[in-house]
Amino acid sequence: MRLAAKVYAVGNEKGGVGKTTIAVNVAAAAARRGARVLLIDSDATFRATQVLGVDPRTVPGTLADVYLQRRTAAQTIVPTAEGVDVLASGPELGEVAGKLAGLNYREFRLRLVLGAYLDECPYDVVFIDTPPSKGLLLSNALQVVDEVVCVLDMTDDGSVQGVVNTLLHIREMAAVPNAHVPTLRVLRNRVDERARSYRQIMDADALDLPGVCEQLGIDLMQIEIPETREFTNAAAERRPLVAIPRPASNRRLTAAVAALDALADELCPAKVAAA
Ligand code: ADP
Ligand code: MG
Numbered sequence: 001m002r003l004a005a006k007v008y009a010v011g012n013e014k015g016g017v018g019k020t021t022i023a024v025n026v027a028a029a030a031a032r033r034g035a036r037v038l039l040i041d042s043d044a045t046f047r048a049t050q051v052l053g054v055d056p057r058t059v060p061g062t063l064a065d066v067y068l069q070r071r072t073a074a075q076t077i078v079p080t081a082e083g084v085d086v087l088a089s090g091p092e093l094g095e096v097a098g099k100l101a102g103l104n105y106r107e108f109r110l111r112l113v114l115g116a117y118l119d120e121c122p123y124d125v126v127f128i129d130t131p132p133s134k135g136l137l138l139s140n141a142l143q144v145v146d147e148v149v150c151v152l153d154m155t156d157d158g159s160v161q162g163v164v165n166t167l168l169h170i171r172e173m174a175a176v177p178n179a180h181v182p183t184l185r186v187l188r189n190r191v192d193e194r195a196r197s198y199r200q201i202m203d204a205d206a207l208d209l210p211g212v213c214e215q216l217g218i219d220l221m222q223i224e225i226p227e228t229r230e231f232t233n234a235a236a237e238r239r240p241l242v243a244i245p246r247p248a249s250n251r252r253l254t255a256a257v258a259a260l261d262a263l264a265d266e267l268c269p270a271k272v273a274a275a
Contacts, residue, residue: 005123009145014162015132017153018189023129028240029264031083035124044094048129052080056090064092097136110140125268192227228252
């Protein structure tokens, strides 16, 4: 009997904190380490789809088609050059939330169309890139994931509130009897110990992050993703950073790739043990 894939959402209701960057890069890192990986792009800006080198206009279908039951997931997923399979997003996904709003069980539509597939799918790990806002695309994603990796941008004070909002959302889900409740981990992104904004967020007077996380029962991950502009350069080339040949002399870049490899190992441990 095979174990079901581990399913993660990469989240934070705030935009620009690095969700897409981390989703694409950890997916590519896990694939490079031998895992069978699916990335589901659940953001209507389809940035993760693009960074994996996929054009939403040329795929046989997108997540919108799966939501609206025009196609199955198996008919819609496509391989990418990065070794990650993708269930692509496209502009139509932006209209899906409005269409779901008129349906029964509107927060459970993704579970309805994808849940059985995820239980049996040929992947070790599945990452869902989520949109930067509350709404039905996010609520639906939370109903199918085992865990939420919530990205905390260490250069952006506002991203702490995004983590708190995500926690409150999950607690609300947990208040419903027999509810599906994903666990929450917080991943620090854009860590640059020399930067003032980093120190402001980490300063014990401003926020004792480890202490707050412990109090709230949130797992604050030890792995941290460093700040490097190479992430943005790689995305402009429509490739994950981990896939681009790099000079060993660039220490920040090397540290970023090492952190992503460590993250892939932590989120997909069985595969790495077998590799
Ligand atoms: P989100 O998906 O949360 O909206 P993105 O992944 O699109 O955020 O990232 C927003 C911007 O921040 C992008 O330009 C991205 O390249 C940049 N970025 C993300 N993570 C890092 C990092 N660790 N170092 C430097 N820039 C980063
Ligand atoms: Mg994004």
